[in-house]
Amino acid sequence: MLTIIKNRMEQGCRTSRYPKTPITLNNRYRGMPKIHKNCPAALMKKCADLCPQEAIDAENALLDLGRCVFCGQCETLSKGDCIQFTQNFELGVARKEHLLTNGNLPRLADNAKKHFKKLFGRSLQLRQVSAAGCNACEADTNVLNTPFFDLARFGIQFVASPRHADGIHVTGPISKNMHAALMATYEAVPAPKVVIASGSCAISGGPFRGSPEVVGDLNSLIPVDLYIPGCPPHPLTTLHALLNYFK
Amino acid sequence: MDNLLKIANGERIKRSDIPSLPFHVFRQELLQFAVNGGQIVHYFAYEDAGVLMVLAIVRSDAALYAAAAEAPEAYHALTADCEKFHMFEREIAEQYGVRPYEHPWLKHVRYHANYRQREDVFGNDYRQDIPGNYDYFPVEGEAIHEVAVGPVHAGIIEPGHFRFQCIGEEVLHLEIQLGYQHRGVEKMLTAVPRKRLPVIVEGIAGDTAIGHSLCYAQAIESLGSLPVDEGASIVRAIALELERIANHIGDLGALSGDVAFNPPAAYFGRLRGEFLNLLLVLSGNRFGKGLVRPGGVAYTMGQEQRRILIDKIKETKLEIAHVCDLLFTAHTVQARFDHTGTVDRETAEKLGLVGYAGRASGIAYDARVSFPTECYAGLPASINNKTDGDVASRAAVRREEVEHSFLLIETLLAREVATESVLAGDCKLAPSSLVVTINEGWRGEVSHCLLTDAQGEILRYKIKDPSFHNWTGLAMALRHQGISDFPLCNKSFNLSYCGFDL
Missing domain, CATH: 1.10.645.10 (Cytochrome-c3 Hydrogenase, chain B)
Incomplete structure (x- = not known):
């Protein structure tokens, strides 16, 4: 008992005050890209050629947040002259077309479905489905339950049964072998229901796009309400997206 | 051991230097090595100019060895003599349609069609959902019951299926059926532009x-x-x-x-x-x-x-x-x-x-x-x-x-x-x-x-x-x-x- 109390005192209270108090991430974190439209076209083209995800539209100076894995190679190559990653982790979008960005995303809250706010604003229960996710997205979603993030204080919980859920949170490029289980889980959630695509894989297939063994795009199976980009999304990206879309 | 080539971790080897053995010698060498305490690092098949080969990388305490052989379409399973090969042989059967007969438990590993469009070793039709043409290992008896869990689990974790055969609270046997996460990674890595490889590998x-x-x-x-x-x-x-x-x-x-x-x-x-x-x-x-x-x-x-x-x-x-x-x-x-x-x-x-x-x-x-x-x-x-x-x-x-x-x-x-x-x-x-x-x-x-x-x-x-x-x-x-x-x-x-x- 004494050891428990000693540890409790040493640990203290670690829960973040976000969103009341802003959090600044380490300067190496790669979040919202800034795309310099006026950079030399040849250099932008070089960045696009180097990009392993083919996420850069050099001609229109746009970046596809749904494809990007934020590896930062374009930033290194162009020394930040074409593309620069900022520490802004607020990357969630409500419409697929918003994923293709020049670095200025529309406010997520403005694009949220209003009836979702009314229905789920005070209590949101989600069923997580990993459909061939690599366990990075899964692990960094799970982290929201640790004391630092403490997701439950916002009335948001991940539940065991789809029957108890208001929606599904999907990670992974959706392998053929998970297709049936994913659809069965979706069907089991009572309507009206929310669909969240989390991570580059669930949005676009991510690194696995094009493989004949994966579906590669959740939106091609069921209509997605909320997209959370990243590889994996930072837990704060997920938290920001959930709070702004539903609260 | 004379028929195995000693290699080092990360060392580049000319493929022509890898001993290519007659299959029965290959089998004998590997079994002897494994039975005497050696472990299997890799044992897989690959196609080269229309010829199907099998390659084994094995290790002793501090040394690696390689050997290869032309793969027969069916062969006497190494697993019949040594358990260490059991998963590797099932994988070869699934990826290339090679049948290891007398394998004690020949079932699919990840549930996908083989790479050579050969007849499926497991009799699966891959238009059907996993686990296809496979009945889980049964235990029979009056007091036996079965518990099936997954692929979607209660927490935020990856999918897989667990099948327990129990008598009361006691588990007699657990069968783990994976494959739900199969993304075709190995095939992708040889098919896509090389610039994509680092990010695919980070997602294995x-x-x-x-x-x-x-x-x-x-x-x-x-x-x-x-x-x-x-x-x-x-x-x-x-x-x-x-x-x-x-x-x-x-x-x-x-x-x-x-x-x-x-x-x-x-x-x-x-x-x-x-x-x-x-x-x-x-x-x-x-x-x-x-x-x-x-x-x-x-x-x-x-x-x-x-x-x-x-x-x-x-x-x-x-x-x-x-x-x-x-x-x-x-x-x-x-x-x-x-x-x-x-x-x-x-x-x-x-x-x-x-x-x-x-x-x-x-x-x-x-x-x-x-x-x-x-x-x-x-x-x-x-x-x-x-x-x-x-x-x-x-x-x-x-x-x-x-x-x-x-x-x-x-x-x-x-x-x-x-x-x-x-x-x-x-x-x-x-x-x-x-x-x-x-x-x-x-x-x-x-x-x-x-x-x-x-x-x-x-x-x-x-x-x-x-x-x-x-x-x-x-x-x-x-x-x-x-x-x-x-x-x-x-x-x-x-x-x-x-x-x-x-």
Whole structure:
């Protein structure tokens, strides 16, 4: 008992005050890209050629947040002259077309479905489905339950049964072998229901796009309400997206 | 042994130097090697100019050997004589349609059509959903009941199916059916432009992004004659150890949660995040994605990063020691950990268990010692004191490894060697070559094996995650256990679904 109390005192209270108090991430974190439209076209083209995800539209100076894995190679190559990653982790979008960005995303809250706010604003229960996710997205979603993030204080919980859920949170490029289980889980959630695509894989297939063994795009199976980009999304990206879309 | 070619970890070998044996000699050599204590690193098939070959990479205590043979369409299973081959032979049957007859339990591994459009060995029609034409292993009797769990589990974890055959509360047999995560990784790696490879490799198992990307980068460096300087090696080794610490303490917390002792679960849950954040300080990503690239590292360690690492490790080391004391001295925890989910040494050796699962059963093998890469050659080894093969041992080994990783990181941080960041460029690979790379990822032996064709293109990319060996260990750990101990046993192994399913 004494050891428990000693540890409790040493640990203290670690829960973040976000969103009341802003959090600044380490300067190496790669979040919202800034795309310099006026950079030399040849250099932008070089960045696009180097990009392993083919996420850069050099001609229109746009970046596809749904494809990007934020590896930062374009930033290194162009020394930040074409593309620069900022520490802004607020990357969630409500419409697929918003994923293709020049670095200025529309406010997520403005694009949220209003009836979702009314229905789920005070209590949101989600069923997580990993459909061939690599366990990075899964692990960094799970982290929201640790004391630092403490997701439950916002009335948001991940539940065991789809029957108890208001929606599904999907990670992974959706392998053929998970297709049936994913659809069965979706069907089991009572309507009206929310669909969240989390991570580059669930949005676009991510690194696995094009493989004949994966579906590669959740939106091609069921209509997605909320997209959370990243590889994996930072837990704060997920938290920001959930709070702004539903609260 | 005369028919096997001795090779080194990461060494580029001309494919023509690999002994190509008549299949019956190949079979005999491998069996003899495995029965006398040798272990299998790889055993897989590949097609070369229309000829199907099988290649084996095996290891003794500190040496690797290679041998090949032309593959017959059907052959007498090696598994019939030695268990160590069981999963490898099932994989070959699934990938290339080669039938190993007298295999004691020939079933699919990941559930996909074979690469050669041959008749399916398992009689599956892949338009049907997994598990297709397969009835799970039945146990019959009046008091027997069956429990089916998954693929979608109760928590936020990857999918897989578990089928328990029980008598009352006691598990007689656990069958683990994976494959739900199959993304066709090995085939993709030979089909897509080379610039996509680093990010695919980092997604083989996201929790082992450093382990797998090291194997990939070292293989490309060997085939492409790319030098890596000491500064980059130091960053890589530090990242590998941070990955190990993050996962081990996360699992210790989860083990604590599974026996309903909540304080360490909460503390370790938060502390794990500190180490993911340190990976972010190094690489910009909490899983170290984007860090390791052929030729070095994409992000270097400057004074700022070094300072943050030193300070954070100093701060958390003591906290972790205290929470470990809390966990390991609690009687309620000991009562649940001790003698639960035991895999004895003999079984562990027969199955070729690796990593902490093997070490907890008394198999000392650590690739950092036997086949050191990067800067591991001059560093001290981790020593394990509790090796009874139960949950308590697997937990104790994790604790010892966390302490050891701290020592390694502190040693490496003291070496201030600068390096330049590299871009993932294209380089020419040596034609008609073979390379095997092995690293001790946090779960154990991670290995990649690459073969190039006459033009220097990658002909075959074989991946092995340690989970490929260890899932069977979990199934064995559940024999005669209460079914309620499954979560605890499962977490003590914490194996990768996607690393296995590829």
